[in-house]
Amino acid sequence: MIxxxxxEFEEVILLLVGILGEEAYAFRIAEEFESxxxxxxxxxxxHSTLTRLEEKGFLKSEMGKATAERGGRRKRxxxxxxxxxxxxxxxxxxxxxxxxxxxxxxxxFNYSI
Amino acid sequence: xxxLRDDLAEEVLGDLEEKFYANLHKKSxxxxxxxxxxxxLQYFRPFAIKKSPTINTFDMYLSYFKIGWRNLLKxxxxxxxxxxxxxxGISVAILIGLWIHDxxxxxxxxxxxxxxxxxxxxxxxxxxxxxxxxxxxGLGTLLKNSYNTQFKSxxxxxxxxxERVIALSEKKFTQHGYFMQPExxxxxxxxxxxxxxxxxxxxxxxxxxxxxxxxxxxxxxxINQIVSMDAKWDIKVAGVYEDLPRNTRFHDAxxxxxxxxxxxxxxxxxxxxxxxxxxxxxxxxxxxxxxxxIIKNATLPHLDEEKRQSGQEVxxxxxxxxxxxxxxxxGHLVTSPQQKAVWLYGVIGAFxxxxxxxxxxxxxxARSEKRxxxxxxxxxxxxxxxQLVQQFLGESILVACIAFVLSIVIVGLALPxxxxxxxxxxxxxxxxxxxxxxxxxxxxxTGLLAGSYPALYLSSFQPVKVxxxxxxxxxxxxxxxxxxxxxxxxxxVSLIIGTVIVYQQIQYAKSRPAGYSPKGLLSLRxxxxxxxxxxxxxxxxxxxxxxxxxxxxxxxxxxxxxxxNGGFSWKGRTYDPSFNTIFVSYDYGRTVGLDFIDxxxxxxxxxxxxxxxxxxxSAAKEFGxxxxxxxxLKWAPGGSDRGTYxxxxxxxxMIKGSPYEQTRPSVIFLSRNHEQWLYVxxxxxxxxxxxxxxxxxxxxxxxxxxxxxxxFADDEYNAKFRAEERTGQLAxxxxxxxxxxSCSGLFALSAFTAEQRKKEIGIRKAFxxxxxxxxxxxxxxxxxxxMISCLVAVPLSYYAMSSWLxxxxxxxxxxxxxxxxxxxxxxxxxxxxxxxxxFKTGIMKPVEALKQD
Numbered sequence: 009m010i011x012x013x014x015x016e017f018e019e020v021i022l023l024l025v026g027i028l029g030e031e032a033y034a035f036r037i038a039e040e041f042e043s044x045x046x047x048x049x050x051x052x053x054x055h056s057t058l059t060r061l062e063e064k065g066f067l068k069s070e071m072g073k074a075t076a077e078r079g080g081r082r083k084r085x086x087x088x089x090x091x092x093x094x095x096x097x098x099x100x101x102x103x104x105x106x107x108x109x110x111x112x113x114x115x116x117f118n119y120s121i
Numbered sequence: 122x123x124x125l126r127d128d129l130a131e132e133v134l135g136d137l138e139e140k141f142y143a144n145l146h147k148k149s150x151x152x153x154x155x156x157x158x159x160x161x162l163q164y165f166r167p168f169a170i171k172k173s174p175t176i177n178t179f180d181m182y183l184s185y186f187k188i189g190w191r192n193l194l195k196x197x198x199x200x201x202x203x204x205x206x207x208x209x210g211i212s213v214a215i216l217i218g219l220w221i222h223d224x225x226x227x228x229x230x231x232x233x234x235x236x237x238x239x240x241x242x243x244x245x246x247x248x249x250x251x252x253x254x255x256x257x258x259g260l261g262t263l264l265k266n267s268y269n270t271q272f273k274s275x276x277x278x279x280x281x282x283x284e285r286v287i288a289l290s291e292k293k294f295t296q297h298g299y300f301m302q303p304e305x306x307x308x309x310x311x312x313x314x315x316x317x318x319x320x321x322x323x324x325x326x327x328x329x330x331x332x333x334x335x336x337x338x339x340x341x342x343x344i345n346q347i348v349s350m351d352a353k354w355d356i357k358v359a360g361v362y363e364d365l366p367r368n369t370r371f372h373d374a375x376x377x378x379x380x381x382x383x384x385x386x387x388x389x390x391x392x393x394x395x396x397x398x399x400x401x402x403x404x405x406x407x408x409x410x411x412x413x414x415i416i417k418n419a420t421l422p423h424l425d426e427e428k429r430q431s432g433q434e435v436x437x438x439x440x441x442x443x444x445x446x447x448x449x450x451x452g453h454l455v456t457s458p459q460q461k462a463v464w465l466y467g468v469i470g471a472f473x474x475x476x477x478x479x480x481x482x483x484x485x486x487a488r489s490e491k492r493x494x495x496x497x498x499x500x501x502x503x504x505x506x507x508q509l510v511q512q513f514l515g516e517s518i519l520v521a522c523i524a525f526v527l528s529i530v531i532v533g534l535a536l537p538x539x540x541x542x543x544x545x546x547x548x549x550x551x552x553x554x555x556x557x558x559x560x561x562x563x564x565x566x567t568g569l570l571a572g573s574y575p576a577l578y579l580s581s582f583q584p585v586k587v588x589x590x591x592x593x594x595x596x597x598x599x600x601x602x603x604x605x606x607x608x609x610x611x612x613x614v615s616l617i618i619g620t621v622i623v624y625q626q627i628q629y630a631k632s633r634p635a636g637y638s639p640k641g642l643l644s645l646r647x648x649x650x651x652x653x654x655x656x657x658x659x660x661x662x663x664x665x666x667x668x669x670x671x672x673x674x675x676x677x678x679x680x681x682x683x684x685x686n687g688g689f690s691w692k693g694r695t696y697d698p699s700f701n702t703i704f705v706s707y708d709y710g711r712t713v714g715l716d717f718i719d720x721x722x723x724x725x726x727x728x729x730x731x732x733x734x735x736x737x738x739s740a741a742k743e744f745g746x747x748x749x750x751x752x753x754l755k756w757a758p759g760g761s762d763r764g765t766y767x768x769x770x771x772x773x774x775m776i777k778g779s780p781y782e783q784t785r786p787s788v789i790f791l792s793r794n795h796e797q798w799l800y801v802x803x804x805x806x807x808x809x810x811x812x813x814x815x816x817x818x819x820x821x822x823x824x825x826x827x828x829x830x831x832x833f834a835d836d837e838y839n840a841k842f843r844a845e846e847r848t849g850q851l852a853x854x855x856x857x858x859x860x861x862x863s864c865s866g867l868f869a870l871s872a873f874t875a876e877q878r879k880k881e882i883g884i885r886k887a888f889x890x891x892x893x894x895x896x897x898x899x900x901x902x903x904x905x906x907x908m909i910s911c912l913v914a915v916p917l918s919y920y921a922m923s924s925w926l927x928x929x930x931x932x933x934x935x936x937x938x939x940x941x942x943x944x945x946x947x948x949x950x951x952x953x954x955x956x957x958x959x960f961k962t963g964i965m966k967p968v969e970a971l972k973q974d
Contacts, residue, residue, distance in 0.1 A: 033136065034133070034136045035136035035140055038136075039140075050159065050160055050163035051133075051137065051140060051163065051164075052161075052163030052164040052166060055129075055164070055168075055169065056168050059168045071132070077138075077139060077142065078135035078138050078139050079134075079135070081134055081135030081138070082131055082132065082135065083132055083136075
């Protein structure tokens with residue numbers, strides 16, 4: 009069995025970091041998560057996951073520039089590492105392989121790789 | 122956000138602020154704020170929380186615990202004194218707390234506690250206003266009918282506890298109970314086990330307490346069963362109620378019977394016989410003052426002219442005041458003895474606890490100075506100050522907790538015995554959270570206070586100073602320790618003096634001649650109608666057994682002063698005060714053992730003796746007749762002429778009321794009727810063991826329906842001293858405890874000083890100091906401190922005890938000897954305690970002390 013080392017929530021957060029690019033910091037990610045999934049979350053929960061992903065090496069972060077709307081405080085901007093991208097790809101491939109093995113869905117989802 | 126890791130603070134705060142303003146656009150300020158806090162709470166996650174600087178704190182705490190435990194074990198004696206002393210202090214405080222709680226919770230058992238009151242009346246008696254409870258039946262009926270809007274209910278209850286024989290075929294029991302109106306069951310919210318509260322509606326019914334019902338019927342259903350009362354009435358059991366707890370008004374009753382049965386056809390509209398208590402329940406939205414002011418003059422239209430002139434007022438005394446606040450003087454409430462006792466024991470309990478705490482702190486503090494090296498080393502290998510504070514506080518709280526657990530055990534063991542002494546029925550409130558909260562709260566506070574000195578003071582030292590040995594404990598701590606020792610011994614010595622004086626007072630009253638001989642005297646209430654007309658047979662048969670010297674009758678017990686009458690006059694001169702009057706049969710004097718100073722007893726041989734009287738010494742003084750024997754007195758109580766009586770004899774004063782009061786003038790009449798109280802003088806040559814069965818056999822044969830329920834007159838006589846004896850016993854126990862606590866403290870303290878001066882003493886001995894020198898050196902300070910305590914305690918206790926004695930008319934004088942003895946005892950105990958350490962240090966080889974460095 010392939011070890012993806014990504015949970016569902018982790019996977020979504022990782023993807024959101026990729027989608028948001030320069031804007032990927034905890035608050036924005038949490039907002040985006042809520043608007044895309046219609047599920048509620050909290051900044052703390054998102055932040056906790058981001059930290060975990062960083063520890064696993066899927067993300068790296070650095071402090072961005074200060075902005076006035078945050079009372080002059082800086083943001084921590086996250087970016088996906090190559091290893092992180094690989095983990096996402098592996099996860100996707102694993103899912104697709106599973107989908108394709110399931111006869112009921114196998115014909116409808118015929119992604120070319 | 123203090124909990125947040127420092128490196129996260131900036132970004133997180135930024136994020137949260139952004140979220141807040143974003144929310145502010147969408148929602149209300151309140152919602153935004155609420156959400157902000159929600160977000161903050163969500164940050165309580167392991168990754169975000171500040172880590173404490175040490176990596177593995179568990180081992181550190183384990184080491185603290187280990188060191189603390191070793192310290193306790195290393196000095197077992199010291200630890201035992203310290204923990205034991207505190208435990209005893211807490212136990213005493215808990216016991217007294219329970220006692221006070223019991224006192225304060227009187228009558229709270231009744232559901233309508235807040236709205237029930239008793240009717241009191243105020244009468245003018247010779248320029249004094251007298252408050253009293255017995256009322257006329259007419260007032261109760263009046264309140265019931267004409268003032269019915271003021272009250273929820275009005276209940277009349279026979280004022281005295283009545284003694285009746287309740288029997289179910291062969292089972293006969295003498296029981297005490299009250300006769301009350303049927304509404305009483307509801308008013309006093311009797312908790313019924315069987316039947317209904319209003320069972321007394323039927324004249325021939327009775328409510329039994331659960332314990333009597335069980336005695337009579339066992340497991341069987343008692344409802345509607347027929348029992349007999351005094352072999353006179355057959356009445357139906359209408360209900361069984363749960364026994365009333367000890368701390369309620371009617372706890373001494375084991376049955377309630379209808380007042381109607383007691384009256385047996387008599388009118389409840391009479392205005393001359395004061396024999397009832399009237400209880401009322403007011404409406405919840407009314408106050409007692411309001412209703413009192415409405416009924417204030419209710420009795421006036423019904424009184425006779427003379428009484429109306431002098432005035433009478435009635436008022437309601439609320440149930441919540443009954444137990445602790447029912448002492449009236451000149452019509453006003455004054456502090457009652459019960460209230461004083463609550464204060465006294467409260468103060469004593471607080472003192473004992475305080476002493477124990479002082480001791481605990483003193484010893485902890487004194488000993489912690491020995492641990493300054495440990496503090497030095499801990500600091501030099503990198504202990505933070507806060508860690509040391511934690512360590513010492515934690516340790517002393519732990520020790521205090523051990524003491525608390527121990528004290529719970531002590532209370533558990535001592536409670537039955539304490540209940541016996543205090544005449545109460547208290548239990549540990551295991552399920553009361555307030556009890557635990559205060560106990561644990563107190564323990565933690567004591568622990569904190571005791572630990573605060575080492576925790577805050579020792580931890581502030583520079584390690585190098587402590588380790589080099591130049592560290593000297595501050596002078597402040599030794600001064601405060603001295604003050605505390607003085608305080609402890611002042612309390613102890615005062616308590617010793619107080620105890621001795623209480624006991625002297627009891628002895629003084631006990632040694633007072635009784636005026637009759639209660640010993641070997643049996644009393645029996647001949648209530649059953651079966652006794653009627655059998656007195657002479659009973660007398661001859663009892664005397665025939667040889668076990669009885671004589672028997673006699675009177676209208677009430679020899680150990681009480683129930684009858685009061687005025688209206689005596691001699692040669693036109695009238696006497697104002699009420700005389701204690703008693704009606705007796707022939708042979709009464711011989712039976713109870715009256716002591717004749719002059720004249721003679723009633724005699725069957727002299728026919729005119731039916732119009733004779735005996736008077737006591739006080740009465741002779743009151744009448745002021747030179748040679749009273751043979752003089753004629755006129756008696757017209759309440760204006761109705763009752764004839765002329767010749768004084769036959771004068772007897773010594775008899776202590777029938779309180780033994781601490783002057784004997785009241787008393788007049789003894791010869792009764793022409795059958796009286797209720799039977800007295801039997803047992804033959805002193807026979808042991809009671811032999812005599813009683815013979816006496817009982819006669820009673821069984823002649824009056825089979827009445828139980829042979831006799832009492833010893835000396836038991837009743839001794840009961841007069843019980844309240845004071847209780848005070849004495851409790852005071853004795855408390856003073857023993859305080860002495861114990863103070864001495865154990867002193868013992869440990871002297872051990873500590875000796876330990877501290879070990880090297881000094883070693884050098885002194887090396888230079889040739891003798892054992893006496895060392896002893897003087899070590900004991901002098903403590904000796905002086907105790908001396909000062911004595912000097913403070915003597916005037917203090919003298920003042921307190923003379924004001925205590927003031928309440929007794931008949932009181933002992935405080936002799937100087939008491940103070941000298943108490944002070945001597947305190948100094949003696951101190952000497953023994955301190956000398957033990959002094960000698961131990963004194964005989965030590967100097968080299969032992971000096972070899973260390």
